[in-house]
Every structure is written in structure tokens, then in C-alpha cells.
Amino acid sequence: MGLRDKIKTPKDKGGKKKGASGGGPAPKPPSMVEILKQNKAIFDQKWKENRQNTAKLSDFEIIRTLGTGQFGRVMFVRHLKSKQPKTFFAMKILERQKVVSMMQTDHVLYEKKVLQSIDFPFLVNYRYHFKDNASLYFILEFIPGGEMFTHLQKVGKYPEVQARFYAAQVVLSFEYLHFLGIVYRDLKPENLLIDQFGFLKITDFGFAKRIDEKPTTTLCGTPEYLAPEVIKNIGYNYSVDWWATGILIFEMSSGKPPFASEDPLKIFEKIMNARVKYPNTFNPMLKDIVRNLLMPDVSKRLGSSKGGTDAVKMHEWFKPIDWMKLYQKKVTPPFIPEVKSIDDTSNFEEYDELPILELPEEIYSDLFKEF
Structure with a gap:
């Protein structure tokens, strides 16, 4: 049953639907919070x-x-x-x-x-x-459409509009998963597929875990995308997905992750130092959202601090995004892969x-x- 099926228009005393012929306001469409609650009820049933x-x-x-x-x-x-x-x-x-x-x-x-x-x-x-x-x-x-990784390698890096378009879909997906109590833990271009219409599909849930706010300590994921708290083995929750979102935005916008090396131990060392060298092509807002997502202090990290996911969505860099239209796929993707x-x-x-x-x-x- 879709969302449209769940919303019933009230009838007036004459038996006519209000709003159908000017008899009253049209029913208000569900908000994102209402959509998430409906989705969670379905999820909880399937989980059993x-x-x-x-x-x-x-x-x-x-x-x-x-x-x-x-x-x-x-x-x-x-x-x-x-x-x-x-x-x-x-x-x-x-x-x-x-x-x-x-x-x-x-x-x-x-x-x-x-x-x-x-x-x-x-x-x-x-x-x-x-x-x-x-x-x-x-x-x-x-x-x-194949993996984002393949397309990104071909072009080197994405224009800001395209990077923001993909990042916004990741944000909505994490909002949904975190609302269900699930941390994803494996964000990277290899796990992002592009459909024939140009929208993202996140795949590979091998490291996903339902934690319901309870911290976990498992060391898992791709080295370049691991958050400091994972490496420290001090216990973590949804914060690691927001850190990974910052890594993804950086990699999409520059062509490579901010912490890279052929030696995983050197990658971990760079992550712990958290010193990011931003390309000159990064404008102030792009640099600001990456900096706030790659905040070593979880209590200050965008998405994990005050405001949660809403703080991410309200960041100035995402200002061009109409979140509800994107959720409904009523926007035009900046790139459509060739699918015959x-x-x-x-x-x-x-x-x-x-x-x-x-x-x-x-x-x-x-x-x-x-x-």
C-alpha cells in the first residue's frame, strides 16, 4: 500500500468529499516525519x-x-x-x-x-x-547504470551540482535507516549504483546493523571511509555514517578521498590526525559542509550533534535541494547513464x-x- 492509499479525504454531511469540488481545503500531503513513521511501522512488521x-x-x-x-x-x-x-x-x-x-x-x-x-x-x-x-x-x-565508482573514474570528479544531487540522496537514505535504528557503515562509490533514470541506489548491506541508539564497537568498513571513533574502538553509533558522507562529498568533488594511502595503517594515522587539505576548487560552502561532517569530535559533528539529520539538510550547501521533490523523484538528475x-x-x-x-x-x- 502506497502513501496515497493511506490518506483518506473526510466527507462532509452531504456525503461529498471536502476539497473535491471547492467544498474545503485539499488534504495535506504527509510530511517527511509522517512518511518515516509509516515506513518504520512497515519495517518493524517485516523485521519480525x-x-x-x-x-x-x-x-x-x-x-x-x-x-x-x-x-x-x-x-x-x-x-x-x-x-x-x-x-x-x-x-x-x-x-x-x-x-x-x-x-x-x-x-x-x-x-x-x-x-x-x-x-x-x-x-x-x-x-x-x-x-x-x-x-x-x-x-x-x-x-x-552501474557503479558510481566506474563513472567517477571516467570523469575524474563531479561538478558540484552532481555531487550535491548524489549526496542529498545519501542523506535521505541515512535519515530513513537511522530512524529505523540501522547504521549502514559501508558508504563508498563502489556501493552506490546509478539507475537508468539517473537516481542512486545504495547496495551492499553486509555491514549494516540495527543498534537503536546503543553503541557498537565492530571494526568494519573501507579504510578510507572509517571514522576516528571506529579506529579508536571506543563505541560508536550513527555518527560514522555522517563522517563517511563527508568523505564521499570530498571524493566526488575532488576525485579522491581526503585520507589515502596504499598502507591502511597510514590511512588510519591520517584519519586520526584529521588534517584535510582542501582543493582550491572547493568553494566556502562545500568546504564548510565537509569540514563539519569530518569533525573528529562526535558531539560537534554535523548530523550527530544538535539538530541531527535536519541540521545536515538545512546546511547552506544543500539549499538548492527540494527534499520532498527529491524523495518523490520529481527532479531532473544531472546525469543519466547510457542504458540501451x-x-x-x-x-x-x-x-x-x-x-x-x-x-x-x-x-x-x-x-x-x-x-
Whole structure:
């Protein structure tokens, strides 16, 4: 049920809808707070569910690899049992052995719960999940525009209008996730997909965790995007997502993150020093929002201090953004990727194709019984 279905226009004594023919004011559209509350009620209901094996591998034709990771890969697949003759998805395959050896079991189980519970315009949509003897599978919507990382590498850096457009969608997504009690913890251009219309879709919820204001201490994420409190192992919450937002804005606007090195330890050292060298191309407002997001003191960091997400949205740099129109996708994106058809995968890099691992017997069945 959409938001439009939830709003009922009151009737007057004559049985006519007020506002339908000049008999009264039109119903007021829901505010963002009301939308978030409605979404949270839906989320809470889905969170209680424990759906298992909503599909199987034979339901899909595997076409090609879209990306690779530490635990497996993402494949482009066609759904063979769909009522529509051409229905395509992205299949995320996680090999059980690799997940266990890298101690990521809890993260994978959490990713399943998060994916089946969330629903937001700028977050990738979950469709199915299942498992076999060797692997775990997520079936997600296919986003044909490819990764922001690939597009950013091609152009070097984004014009300010484009960087702000993408950053605003991240802000709205974090507002939604944090309202649900979820910290994302893995923001980076590689996890931001661009759809055929030019809007963002955040993907990869392997590090997402529901904390409900309670601090967590897990060291996870991409080194260049880690907040100081994560490195210090002192306990953190949603503050780390706002720090990462500052890193993203800087990288989109300059072509590289502010703290970079081939040695992760040197990256951590630079983050702890928190000395940012701003390019001359950064105007005062762009520099100001990055500086306030990359504030080492969490109590003073934009988004984590007084005003929360509203303080981020009200920053002068975001003044051109109409937040409700953006949420409704009633704005024109500054860039639309070239997508020739619904099965066009040309915006993704080419990879060597490998067969899907098969095993005669199930491994680690107890660890993944909740998947």
C-alpha cells in the first residue's frame, strides 16, 4: 500500500468529499516525519518475519558476472519463472566457506534481515533469497547504470551540482535507516549504483546493523571511509555514517578521498590526525559542509550533534535541494547513464567467468539455519 492509499479525504454531511469540488481545503500531503513513521511501522512488521528459501537456483539463468568480492560475486541473471518473459536481477552469491573463514556469518544473517525489511527509493530492492549446500544467495533488483565508482573514474570528479544531487540522496537514505535504528557503515562509490533514470541506489548491506541508539564497537568498513571513533574502538553509533558522507562529498568533488594511502595503517594515522587539505576548487560552502561532517569530535559533528539529520539538510550547501521533490523523484538528475535495454550490462566491468561452487553435502548447516 502506497502513501496515497493511506490518506483518506473526510466527507462532509452531504456525503461529498471536502476539497473535491471547492467544498474545503485539499488534504495535506504527509510530511517527511509522517512518511518515516509509516515506513518504520512497515519495517518493524517485516523485521519480525523470518522468511526462508523464497526461490531456488534453478529458477534463474545465469548470464554474466557483474562484480566480485571477498566472499563471492554478483551475477546478472534472468528469472525463468516470471510472468514477464524478460525479467532480470542481480544475484549476490556468498560462499559459505569464505564467509565462515572470514568470520562474517553474523553480518550475512543480519544483511538478510535488513534487506527483507527495508523499502526506500534510494536503497536497492530485495526480491528473493535462498541457499544450497555451498552458498547463500540474494536476488536483488538489477540497476543497469552501474557503479558510481566506474563513472567517477571516467570523469575524474563531479561538478558540484552532481555531487550535491548524489549526496542529498545519501542523506535521505541515512535519515530513513537511522530512524529505523540501522547504521549502514559501508558508504563508498563502489556501493552506490546509478539507475537508468539517473537516481542512486545504495547496495551492499553486509555491514549494516540495527543498534537503536546503543553503541557498537565492530571494526568494519573501507579504510578510507572509517571514522576516528571506529579506529579508536571506543563505541560508536550513527555518527560514522555522517563522517563517511563527508568523505564521499570530498571524493566526488575532488576525485579522491581526503585520507589515502596504499598502507591502511597510514590511512588510519591520517584519519586520526584529521588534517584535510582542501582543493582550491572547493568553494566556502562545500568546504564548510565537509569540514563539519569530518569533525573528529562526535558531539560537534554535523548530523550527530544538535539538530541531527535536519541540521545536515538545512546546511547552506544543500539549499538548492527540494527534499520532498527529491524523495518523490520529481527532479531532473544531472546525469543519466547510457542504458540501451533492460538487459544492458555494458556499464559494468568484464570479469572472468567461474562456475558456481557445488557440494554434495551441506556445510555449516547450523551456522546458517536462520538464512
